[in-house]
Amino acid sequence: MKNTFIGASIERREDLRFLRGRGIYVDDLTVPGLLYAVILRSSVAHGRLKSVDTSAALKIPGVHAVITAKDMNFTDYPAGVPIVPMRLQPLPEFKPFEQPVIAYDKVRYVGEPIAVVLASSVAVGEDALEHIAVEIEDLPPVATWRAAQKNESILFEPTGTNRSLMFEARKGDADTAFRDAPYTRRENLRTGRHYGLTMEPRGVMAEWDAAKNKLTVSGAAKVPFFNRRILAKQIGLAESDIEMIENDVGGGYGARGEFYPEDFLIPFAAKHINRPVKWIEDRRENLMAMNHARETEADLEIACNRDGTIIGVRGDVHTDMGAYMRTNGAVGARNAPQFMTGPYRVPHHKVDSHLWMTNKTPVGTYRGPGRFEGCFYMERLLDMVAADLGIDRVEMRRRNLISKAEHPYKLATAQPTNAHDQTDSGDYHATLDLCLKEFGWSEKSKLGGKLVGGKYHGVGVACFIEGGAAGPKESARLEINRDSTITVFMGTSSVGQGVETIYAQIAADALEVPIERIRHVYHGSTNTVSDGYGAYHSRSVVMGGSAVLVATEKFMATLRQAAGKRLGCAESSVTLDVDKVVAGGFSLPLGEFAGLTAESAFLNHKHTYSYGSHATHITVDAKLGHIEILDYLVVQDVGRAINPLTLRGQVIGSLVQGLGGAVLEDLKYDEQAQFLTGTLADYLLPLASDFPNLRCIVTDDHPSPINPLGAKGAGEGGIVAAGGCMANAVANALQSFGVQPRALPLSPTYIWELVQAGQQKAAE
Amino acid sequence: MKMPPFEYACPTSLSEAVKLLASHDGEAKALAGGQSLLPMMAFRVAQPTLLVDLRKLSGLGEIKISADGVRLGALVRWRDIEDDDRLDAAHPLLKAAIAHVAHYQIRNRGTVGGSIAHADPAAEMPGIAVACDAEIAVMGKAGARIIKAADFFLGALTTALQPDEIITEVRLPAWPASRRSGFQEFARRRGDFAMAGAALFYDLDKSGKASNAHVGVIGVGDRPRRLKPVEAVLNGSAIDEATIAKAAAAASAAVEPQEDIHASAAYRRSLTGTMVERALKSAAG
Amino acid sequence: MPVKFEVNGKPVSVDVEPRLTLADCLRHHLRLTGTHVGCEHGVCGACTVLVDGDAVRSCLMLAVQAEGAKVVTVEGLSNDDDLTPLQKSFRKHHALQCGFCTPGFITTAHALLTEEPDCDADRVREVLSGNICRCTGYIAIVEAVLDARSAYKKTTP
Incomplete structure (x- = not known):
């Protein structure tokens, strides 16, 4: 039979448990003898840790132990306290800035772990926190990148600097090009501090079996194999002594599943006290402990010809990195300068990216890292340039989009990591045209700037590319069950995307069996395959899906060989017919080959680039500074859509996260680097009532040439252009005031201030 | 974020409830719906030693x-x-x-x-x-x-x-049937606490002029308050565009708003005027 | 202290500290882990359960306050045989991804549709604004709830 599960809107198999409250998340686990960990975190942004006195806490009934840095004496580390290494861009320059798993000499942000209480309940553990006496000698806090730049108060004194690195994004010869350019414009642009808040806070449960020398860690997500390598090295065990178990995971968005201090502290605690220990992050902790992201300020210059064609970009991007270089913390600061040019042809490119250490929660990735920021810079610049040069905004983009014939188009290279990149395929003009047509741009844009019923109408457009499919490889394994069904084992993880359904679709198509025959898809735990790389960079479908394809080929070859031998037939005559193996007139139940298994890996060093356009129609109430979205359309070409139903979920879901960052979300600190957004009433996530009018169209007209599925990563397209598109629409709406938003989020106060400034200027 | 320990009582009479509240050196708290108190306790901002649950008290739900x-x-x-x-x-x-x-x-x-x-x-x-x-x-x-x-x-x-x-x-x-009223508030999202809001009413005399104007504001300053200067603008005037503009300006001038992470003081001052303006427009509607 | 109430039609009796929330009581004492805890300060709605028919945040209610009440959780709105019409509608519209907020949406939507089977999209959005979903962007959730209304309309005799 020839299947067409790929491309069909198959309802998800995961839903059957989630909808009935039968998903098992890490806090749903319990084991006999379990102790609960509660973490004492620094309330001081920057200071020297003088002493931690746990004696009073230890007297509280139900408190079993309080762990501090003094309990750690790991000879691999100078201070005895393990350090969390970088996973991506692990440059030697970053080493001095990496985070110890627990504070031992200094505290560098509000929320840094100082002690771990092990208690009979979470409540008792929290009671004990108030009885731990911590002495900290205050140091001047560094609350902004500008303060960091002064190098007056230095977070890591031996380094002598608060700048951990400068990335250089380069292409062509920007300085020469700018010297001869007929037109340039320079702008200062800022993005707010966001994070990939997951609805399920993080959690770890660790069980130590001393007799078997076996550590079992539940709560893994995203990159379990990598995290096992880190933990094994830190804690002094062999990788095979540790099993990482992935449970149902309540959201990832780049933030969950990286190796955090707690990913050491909880297994260590379990081993230390020889009892199972569980830690579940509460929301207040989550806001100050999970990786932050996105806070940048860019000073950029663009050079163009009079016809609007871009000659080059140059300038500086400053990222507020927070207090430590965490596992993937450099990604955003590298991506923003490297990929800010997006889908546009930019021959000359010279942007320096400065990574400033501040006394804030450390930074990691959040969906579309650096790309949301970079797209905001670029799209704002394009609108301002178009206005300066008297060119229609859409025409400005058409003139600069990379054409179909130009692929693969070389993007800027980032140093010192020598990160080359290039596009893969696509017709960027076609998605823009489709977007404008379906959006009704020609009609709606006539309303731009008009005051109707007390509100100013505005339209905005923005284009994006989305990098996906990070290598170097991914693994899949298929195994025959006794009941003649097949199980798929994956090296990638689930963070809610629906990979169990999608891998079943791909496997069923490849094996030409009904999808129900793919009985289970297991993923994310270190016992599924020999090695796995996880779920990030929109890689699950491309890398994992391609791994399924190559594994099915190996599986069929192995089955043909076994069945051919068994049935005495030529291997080439063996076929799989639902639950039977058929050859030369004979047939055997597939279950006869139970245990037959084949694992294979897909290798890839190139990236996919899905692409598309956003268009929005908003109104602005200038007196309130309030934005309402009347219509928002995302058109994205994904190379090949595996499941249009779940793909729409990715696009709309990421779009609303982007709109959150464009309009609502901002993690704030005061000048003492005290954290001000410690509740969900302060960090404002989008609600069901905020953005009701959103649409998306997903096309798959231009398959990726770099993988057998033709698929492209598509988890970030909704988020990347949301900030730029919204800010452009606000500028269009408030053109009579001369408003040009240069910062996100577009909060009521900010928009109101822009209007006030515009009015004042007009009055002068 | 577990609450600190406390004792719990669920009295059946008001006198018993009062007695319980009086018994804990001022550290007891009455618990009604708990929708404001329990979050404060979850953050350990409030740490009462006794909660007196009022749910069994009869006659308070009407x-x-x-x-x-x-x-x-x-x-x-x-x-x-x-x-x-x-x-x-x-x-x-x-x-x-x-x-x-x-x-x-x-x-x-x-x-x-x-x-x-x-x-x-x-x-x-x-x-x-x-x-x-x-x-x-x-x-x-x-x-x-x-x-x-x-x-x-x-x-x-x-x-x-x-x-x-x-x-x-x-x-x-009591609320006369002919009374005019308006309520306006603006929050970052639906259901959030307002950055500013106005609750107002007035009566109209035979000549169509406002009297007995009451103008209250929320979200600006440390407590809800009436804005007497705005009421003075309204009383004795027809509620027309000119009066509304004057009232809005008076409202902005009459408040001393605070700054927080959601709004600057200047923004709140302006917003207060806008809320009064819009509440008056809807009242006059 | 001892507390007796009814959960999903069955009487339960537990001995709890007064400070235990109903959410933690359901999850950790009664092992009904379908009710999720996302914020513990009454903002996210993941812990929504029905108490005497009303949708409430079980993190903002003490277990001792549930004495004598009838509590229904997502498990009580589910059965082994098949998804309910509301659950089917969520699945059809892809109104869930990671599934963590989903039980709160199911209980809230069930309460709404039981009381107001004719509610319009604005009302659905207003009511669901008390539940946070980080994955879906809500569009599909609103569609799913609207699509499930017919199952809640009383059939005329």
């Missing part, structure tokens, strides 16, 4: 409407106000304001008495109480007393309530 006005029992929930069609005529301003309170699930448990006792400067119910000259009936070990809303709210989360006192009722004066 909405009484008479010629004297509207009496809201302390345990009346937002949901009860929302569902009571009599209030559309008996107190349209209350009805309009309560539509903005929090979210569906909170509205099923949050109470009038709880909100008044909590005294958030941006909360709607305290704003209505102040704007409407409500009387707040309380019972304590010294007996029952009535506190005027204007005297009740002393600052952010601070009231004239003694530790042993329980709010029993909020009494809103």
Whole structure:
């Protein structure tokens, strides 16, 4: 039979448990003898840790132990306290800035772990926190990148600097090009501090079996194999002594599943006290402990010809990195300068990216890292340039989009990591045209700037590319069950995307069996395959899906060989017919080959680039500074859509996260680097009532040439252009005031201030 | 975020409840719907040693409407106000304001008495109480007393309530059928506390001029308050565009707003004027 | 202290500290882990359960306050045989991804549709604004709830 599960809107198999409250998340686990960990975190942004006195806490009934840095004496580390290494861009320059798993000499942000209480309940553990006496000698806090730049108060004194690195994004010869350019414009642009808040806070449960020398860690997500390598090295065990178990995971968005201090502290605690220990992050902790992201300020210059064609970009991007270089913390600061040019042809490119250490929660990735920021810079610049040069905004983009014939188009290279990149395929003009047509741009844009019923109408457009499919490889394994069904084992993880359904679709198509025959898809735990790389960079479908394809080929070859031998037939005559193996007139139940298994890996060093356009129609109430979205359309070409139903979920879901960052979300600190957004009433996530009018169209007209599925990563397209598109629409709406938003989020106060400034200027 | 330990009592009479509240050196707290108190306890900002659950006290859950006005029992929930069609005529301003309170699930448990006792400067119910000259009936070990809303709210989360006192009722004066009113607030998202809001009403005399104007604001400053200079602009004037503009300017001038992470002081000042302006427009509508 | 109430039609009796929330009681004492805890300060709605028919945040209610009440959780709105019409509608519209907020949406939507089977999209959005979903962007959730209304309309005799 020839299947067409790929491309069909198959309802998800995961839903059957989630909808009935039968998903098992890490806090749903319990084991006999379990102790609960509660973490004492620094309330001081920057200071020297003088002493931690746990004696009073230890007297509280139900408190079993309080762990501090003094309990750690790991000879691999100078201070005895393990350090969390970088996973991506692990440059030697970053080493001095990496985070110890627990504070031992200094505290560098509000929320840094100082002690771990092990208690009979979470409540008792929290009671004990108030009885731990911590002495900290205050140091001047560094609350902004500008303060960091002064190098007056230095977070890591031996380094002598608060700048951990400068990335250089380069292409062509920007300085020469700018010297001869007929037109340039320079702008200062800022993005707010966001994070990939997951609805399920993080959690770890660790069980130590001393007799078997076996550590079992539940709560893994995203990159379990990598995290096992880190933990094994830190804690002094062999990788095979540790099993990482992935449970149902309540959201990832780049933030969950990286190796955090707690990913050491909880297994260590379990081993230390020889009892199972569980830690579940509460929301207040989550806001100050999970990786932050996105806070940048860019000073950029663009050079163009009079016809609007871009000659080059140059300038500086400053990222507020927070207090430590965490596992993937450099990604955003590298991506923003490297990929800010997006889908546009930019021959000359010279942007320096400065990574400033501040006394804030450390930074990691959040969906579309650096790309949301970079797209905001670029799209704002394009609108301002178009206005300066008297060119229609859409025409400005058409003139600069990379054409179909130009692929693969070389993007800027980032140093010192020598990160080359290039596009893969696509017709960027076609998605823009489709977007404008379906959006009704020609009609709606006539309303731009008009005051109707007390509100100013505005339209905005923005284009994006989305990098996906990070290598170097991914693994899949298929195994025959006794009941003649097949199980798929994956090296990638689930963070809610629906990979169990999608891998079943791909496997069923490849094996030409009904999808129900793919009985289970297991993923994310270190016992599924020999090695796995996880779920990030929109890689699950491309890398994992391609791994399924190559594994099915190996599986069929192995089955043909076994069945051919068994049935005495030529291997080439063996076929799989639902639950039977058929050859030369004979047939055997597939279950006869139970245990037959084949694992294979897909290798890839190139990236996919899905692409598309956003268009929005908003109104602005200038007196309130309030934005309402009347219509928002995302058109994205994904190379090949595996499941249009779940793909729409990715696009709309990421779009609303982007709109959150464009309009609502901002993690704030005061000048003492005290954290001000410690509740969900302060960090404002989008609600069901905020953005009701959103649409998306997903096309798959231009398959990726770099993988057998033709698929492209598509988890970030909704988020990347949301900030730029919204800010452009606000500028269009408030053109009579001369408003040009240069910062996100577009909060009521900010928009109101822009209007006030515009009015004042007009009055002068 | 587990609550600190406390004792719990669920008395069946008001006198017993008062006695319990008086028994813990001022460290006991009355528990109504818990929608404001329990989050404070989850953050350990509030650490009462005894919670006195009021849910078994009879007679505090009624909405009484008479010629004297509207009496809201302390345990009346937002949901009860929302569902009571009599209030559309008996107190349209209350009805309009309560539509903005929090979210569906909170509205099923949050109470009038709880909100008044909590005294958030941006909360709607305290704003209505102040704007409407409500009387707040309380019972304590010294007996029952009535506190005027204007005297009740002393600052952010601070009231004239003694530790042993329980709010029993909020009494809103009678509402003439011809009265004009408007409520406007603006929050970052639906159900959030307002960055500023206005609750106002006035009566019209035979010549079409406003009298008895009451203008209350929430979310600006440390407590809900009436803006007498704005009321002075309205009283004796026709509520036309010129008057509304004057009133809005007077409102902005009359407040001393605070700055927080959601809004600057200057923005709040402007917003207060806009809210008064829009509330007046909807009242005049 | 001892507390007795009814959960999903069955009487339960537990001995709890007064400070225990109903959410933690359901999850950790009664092992009904379908009710999720996302914020513990009454903002996210993941812990929504029905108490005497009303949708409430179980993190903002003490277990001792549930004495004598009838509590229904997502498990009580589910059965082994098949998804309910509301659940089917969520699945059809892809109104869930990671599934963590989903039980709160199911209980809230069930309460809404039981009381107001004719509610319009604005009302659905207003009511669901008390539940936070980080994955879906809500569009599909609103569609799913609207699509499930017919199952809640009383059939005329």
